[in-house]
Amino acid sequence: MTAIGAPPISPFADKQGYSQAPYALFQSEDIYAHEQATIFQGRSWNYLCLEAELAASGDYVATHAGDTPVIVVRAEDGFLYAFENRCAHRGALLALDSRGNAKDFTCVYHAWTHSLQGDLVGVAFKDGIGGKGGMDPSFCMANRGPRKMRIATVHGLVFGTFANDIASIEDYIGEEVLSRIERVLGGKQPKIIGRFTQDLPNNWKLYFENVKDSYHASILHLFFTTFEINRLSQKGGILVSEDGGNHVSYSAIDPALAQSTEYTEQNIRSQSEFGLNDPSLLDGADEFGDGVTLQILSVFPGFVLQQIQNAIAIRQILPRAVDRTDLHWTYIGFEDDSPELLRARLKQGNLVGPAGYVSMEDGCVGGFVQRGIAGASGHSSVIEMGGVTAESSESRVTEAAIRGFWKAYRRETGL
Amino acid sequence: MSAMTASGALHRIVAAQAAYARCIDDSGGEGWADFFEDDCLYVVTTAENHQQGLQAGLVYADSKGMLKDRIAALNEANIYERHNYRHILGQPLISRVEGDLVWAETAFIVARIMRTGETSLFATGRYIDCYRIGSDHVLLRERKVVCDSNRIDTLLALPL
Ligand code: FES
Ligand SMILES: [Fe+2]
Numbered sequence: 001m002t003a004i005g006a007p008p009i010s011p012f013a014d015k016q017g018y019s020q021a022p023y024a025l026f027q028s029e030d031i032y033a034h035e036q037a038t039i040f041q042g043r044s045w046n047y048l049c050l051e052a053e054l055a056a057s058g059d060y061v062a063t064h065a066g067d068t069p070v071i072v073v074r075a076e077d078g079f080l081y082a083f084e085n086r087c088a089h090r091g092a093l094l095a096l097d098s099r100g101n102a103k104d105f106t107c108v109y110h111a112w113t114h115s116l117q118g119d120l121v122g123v124a125f126k127d128g129i130g131g132k133g134g135m136d137p138s139f140c141m142a143n144r145g146p147r148k149m150r151i152a153t154v155h156g157l158v159f160g161t162f163a164n165d166i167a168s169i170e171d172y173i174g175e176e177v178l179s180r181i182e183r184v185l186g187g188k189q190p191k192i193i194g195r196f197t198q199d200l201p202n203n204w205k206l207y208f209e210n211v212k213d214s215y216h217a218s219i220l221h222l223f224f225t226t227f228e229i230n231r232l233s234q235k236g237g238i239l240v241s242e243d244g245g246n247h248v249s250y251s252a253i254d255p256a257l258a259q260s261t262e263y264t265e266q267n268i269r270s271q272s273e274f275g276l277n278d279p280s281l282l283d284g285a286d287e288f289g290d291g292v293t294l295q296i297l298s299v300f301p302g303f304v305l306q307q308i309q310n311a312i313a314i315r316q317i318l319p320r321a322v323d324r325t326d327l328h329w330t331y332i333g334f335e336d337d338s339p340e341l342l343r344a345r346l347k348q349g350n351l352v353g354p355a356g357y358v359s360m361e362d363g364c365v366g367g368f369v370q371r372g373i374a375g376a377s378g379h380s381s382v383i384e385m386g387g388v389t390a391e392s393s394e395s396r397v398t399e400a401a402i403r404g405f406w407k408a409y410r411r412e413t414g415l
Numbered sequence: 416m417s418a419m420t421a422s423g424a425l426h427r428i429v430a431a432q433a434a435y436a437r438c439i440d441d442s443g444g445e446g447w448a449d450f451f452e453d454d455c456l457y458v459v460t461t462a463e464n465h466q467q468g469l470q471a472g473l474v475y476a477d478s479k480g481m482l483k484d485r486i487a488a489l490n491e492a493n494i495y496e497r498h499n500y501r502h503i504l505g506q507p508l509i510s511r512v513e514g515d516l517v518w519a520e521t522a523f524i525v526a527r528i529m530r531t532g533e534t535s536l537f538a539t540g541r542y543i544d545c546y547r548i549g550s551d552h553v554l555l556r557e558r559k560v561v562c563d564s565n566r567i568d569t570l571l572a573l574p575l
Contacts, residue, residue: 194464194471197566226492227484277487278480326566331471346475350485355459355473355571361494363569 008034010415013380018244018406019388019399020380023373026203031415032322038413039301040066040319043166045152045159045173047303047316048072050330052156052190054080058102058116062095063328064318065160066302070149071095071105072158075116080153082160083118084146094146120145154178155185157303157314173299174241176392180248180297183288184307189335193345198327198354202366204302204319205409207327210362211298211315212401214238214249215385220365223357227276237394244390244407245300251396253291284310284344298401300408308358310341311348323370327363329353421509424517424548428507431546431553432521436502444489444573448482451555452547455479459560459575461567462540473571474560485574495572497530500537502575507544516556517546525575527568538575539563 008030011022025031040046046065049072053061060073062085069085071094085094087107094105094114104121105114113122120141128134149160152169159169170178200207210216218225236251287310297305304315316328329352333345352359373379383406386398390407393400409415435450451457458472476482489495505522512518520541527537540562547554560575 192469194460194469195565196461196464196473198569199566200569220494222494223488223492226488274491276480277483278478280478281481281484342470343477346471347477347481349471349473349475350481353473353571354567354569357488357493360570360572364495367569 007038007414011377012410012415016380017388018390018403018410019384020382021205021209021406022377022380024377025415026206026370026373027322027377029322031413032319034415035319035413036066036068039409041068041162043161043163043412044301045161045166045169045299046149046301047299047314048082048151048158048160050156050190050192050314050332051080051153051158052192053099054158056101059099060095060102060116061099062097063316065149065162066319069093070160071118072151072160073102073116077117080151080158081117082149082151082158084148086146087112088114088120088144088146089123114145118145118148155181156188156190157181157185159303172243173246174243176239177241177246177248177297177299180239180250180295181305183290183292184295184305184312190332191335191337192330193333193342194329194331194349196329196331196353198329198363200325200327200363200366201323202325202370203323204317204325205405206366206369207317207325207362208298208301208405209402210365211296211304212247212249212405213399214396214401215399216365217396220361221358223351226274228274229276229279229282236396237392238396238398238401239392240390240401240404243411244404246298247401247404248295248297249396249401250292250295253293281347281350282309284348285341287341300405306352308351309348310344311351312345313352325366419512419515419517419548421512421517424512424519424546425507425509427548427553428509428517428519428521428544428546432504432507432542436504439573439575440500440502444486447486447574448479451479451482451558453479455482455555456557457482457555457560457574458558459562459571461562461565463565465543465559465561473567474574482574489572493572495570498570498573499528500573500575501526501528515547515549517548519544519546523575535568537568540575 011024048063049061054074057074057076060071062071070082071085072082075081087094089110089112092107092109094107111124115121126135149162152159154169239248293309295307302317306313312332314330318326320326333342351357354363383399383402386400390400390404438447457476459474460472503524507519507521510518520543522541525538526534528534543559545557547556
């Protein structure tokens with residue numbers, strides 16, 4: 001839904017910069033509509049799907065760019081196309097399945113046909129029957145199709161945009177963040193091992209703030225500390241892209257410690273009686289060979305790539321209403337995974353998602369905020385841990401990446 | 416042991432499942448792991464994943480120890496709002512009996528009652544089970560909890 005008329009009045013007060021966020025941003029229908037127009041349909045690259053989901057000609061995925069339903073498809077020419085999942089006639093959905101294979105997209109309502117490239121190519125009874133009825137002679141099918149998106153693929157990830165005046169996907173993501181995507185996905189053939197949709201009871205921005213919040217991890221998530229799991233995660237940091245919208249948070253085992261026999265023996269197992277009954281939960285491999293045990297990466301406005309040990313997942317954040325968000329999880333492995341590595345991914349999957357030992361809380365805190373701010377639309381949150389700028393940092397006790405989000409948000413929405 | 420009949424197995428499974436539901440709904444899952452064999456598989460997934468042969472689960476445990484850890488984590492580590500479930504189970508459909516192993520499928524509906532009083536239909540689906548039944552035990556060797564919907568509420572803390 002595109003906002004019509006004047007943009008809403010900005011709830012930001014002077015000097016709030018991006019270190020405070022007015023609560024009205026999470027409550028206002030007008031702002032929600034404005035975001036749809038300026039961000040999701042505006043100058044952003046929306047994550048759509050994995051290229052691995054579109055292997056053959058005619059393979060398609062029906063997803064969303066913000067509120068807008070879109071189809072991503074591999075056409076006969078071998079290229080990927082994306083366009084609104086909206087019939088050129090009177091607007092019905094064209095694809096009624098989430099994924100499949102199609103020769104074309106023929107609307108169920110009055111059978112108008114659209115090619116795999118999203119062009120209107122057929123109108124049922126166009127010339128009427130027996131010389132009676134039919135479309136007006138002035139009707140022309142060219143340029144009548146649903147709105148098309150520009151598509152870009154990077155390391156097997158498919159992004160789409162409705163904007164013409166936007167940087168290439170590589171420049172948009174930025175070199176530093178891009179190299180961390182490459183670290184996980186570069187040159188690999190991803191294999192989907194599960195899909196889940198998590199229903200978040202909060203505004204989409206509250207979830208995105210949580211993803212970019214490196215300050216809360218050791219405070220809110222007590223699983224590792226309670227079971228005294230020795231993680232030896234000595235190094236870590238935050239990278240924030242220059243434009244603010246994208247980030248990487250990571251932690252890594254100190255290489256000196258990792259090489260000691262003490263570490264090899266203890267690995268990441270518990271040493272205490274409060275330990276896990278079955279510590280094989282965390283058995284796995286250093287598959288990227290760099291000791292990085294955790295890398296959470298985000299691309300504005302709705303993409304997250306997660307690597308927690310061997311649990312790798314893509315999360316697509318889709319707003320549904322002011323206080324509702326869909327979080328689409330795609331759990332992946334790679335085609336060349338050994339059975340042991342696949343098993344490790346399946347077991348470490350317990351760490352994430354709605355039942356995740358370290359992310360069960362993340363799905364709930366957004367709702368706690370949404371409910372907590374109910375009477376406080378004139379007030380603002382405080383995002384000043386680690387200063388008021390949005391720069392990379394060696395400390396993870398910072399809200400720099402969240403400020404980066406608000407920097408990008410204010411630029412794109414003009415609020 | 417004399418050969419088990421499907422109807423003999425049915426009665427044992429109905430009783431075991433009633434106790435299983437009570438354990439989760441009325442005892443916060445304390446002792447839940449004891450419904451399983453040591454070497455077991457417990458997976459919570461969706462019908463879509465199950466149908467497409469995608470193996471990952473929201474919960475994936477391949478030992479009784481992992482099930483004990485799940486309850487311990489809920490009690491000791493994880494932070495969430497207090498809630499309860501109420502399981503309503505259908506009649507088990509026995510699909511196969513082989514020695515002391517019995518394969519069964521049971522439909523379930525689970526309501527969730529939050530501490531605020533809000534009661535909602537939390538999940539529907541079916542258990543796809545393999546039981547080992549002896550003279551003094553009915554234990555799950557495998558339980559796949561296949562939820563009908565691919566949309567999962569933001570919190571799945573207590574087991575299904
Ligand atoms: S709405 Fe699609 S053919 Fe009429
Ligand atoms: Fe978190």
